[in-house]
């Protein structure tokens with residue numbers, strides 16, 4: 373994958389105490405799939421990469437809340453899907469799918485359109501009955517003990533409907549009562565949901581006037597009112613802008629401390645940053661469950677500058693951490709070129725930003741596809757040929 377990074381300084385200014393943000397506009401796609409846009413934080417004259425953007429959130433050691441993939445693999449299963457099948461008439465939409473979602477874990481459900489993701493979520497959440505197999509939530513069978521199972525699930529459907537005329541607190545109160553919460557339990561549920569989703573400042577706001585990011589938080593808040601063991605989200609990043617996607621990513625990791633999270637998304641890069649494991653589906657069948665190790669691979673950048681700026685480029689590069697090697701390329705007319713290898717893909721935007729600030733006009737990052745993208749493309753290649 374090759375991405376052209378164009379950088380422009382954009383004074384965010386709205387209450388950010390640390391300084392400005394440098395927004396990378398949505399990168400122009402050169403080849404392969406697109407990557408998300410970027411934000412670089414500027415403190416003084418030194419750009420530092422905002423961790424939320426370039427890295428998956430740091431994994432706390434086991435026992436500190438966010439469990440790493442390897443330890444969560446051995447955690448307690450909150451959701452157990454066993455040989456699940458679902459037929460719509462003669463169409464077998466889901467066929468023999470088995471996976472688990474463990475405590476403190478984010479599991480991503482990935483697959484091309486029509487591969488059965490939404491159907492699986494609907495069976496798990498009790499909206500559809502399975503044709504074959506079983507689903508248990510915290511030990512309760514979704515068919516035999518449907519009420520008990522549903523009481524342990526929070527569901528955020530795609531484009532979740534909200535009552536736009538209601539105020540946030542009013543809506544949460546209403547949804548809590550629909551769920552059967554009353555008195556102290558309702559109060560505690562609302563307090564906890566507002567705190568987990570950082571909704572305290574907008575409790576009195578009319579939902580219809582909130583930004584899409586806030587409305588998304590309100591729909592997640594209604595799903596966690598009953599402090600569910602399992603939180604299920606269908607395509608939660610749809611329609612969000614890059615900043616809202618970044619916020620949602622952090623939110624999901626935080627929510628996973630108290631509720632196991634099962635989430636679908638079409639955006640592989642997003643899944644790679646937020647999920648501990650991904651289950652990849654094709655035509656209703658589970659192809660693999662892939663553990664995301666969190667290890668980042670390197671990337672390289674191609675830097676172009678006027679030949680008379682060569683010393684400036686060399687000086688700027690020599691002061692940067694994370695660079696493995698710098699190789700001078702053949703000049704092209706009066707343009708000099710360098711190939712810069714960085715040890716972690718996340719360092720590439722920082723290098724690009726520094727060179728932009730030093731007056732270098734053109735920086736191109738050349739990244740290889742991520743592990744997950746490669747795996748997904750390989751496993752679903754048969755579909756692409758149809």
Ligand SMILES: Nc1ncnc2c1ncn2[C@@H]1O[C@H](COP(=O)(O)OP(=O)(O)OP(=O)(O)O)[C@@H](O)[C@H]1O
Pocket residue numbers: 460463465483484485486487488489490491492
């Ligand atoms: N109510 C239904 N009746 C008949 N067929 C259905 C029904 N719902 C889904 N299907 C079919 O079942 C298959 C799986 O659909 P599903 O919506 O679960 O896939 P998906 O992976 O969520 O797709 P998308 O990413 O497009 O939402 C598709 O072939 C779809 O056409």
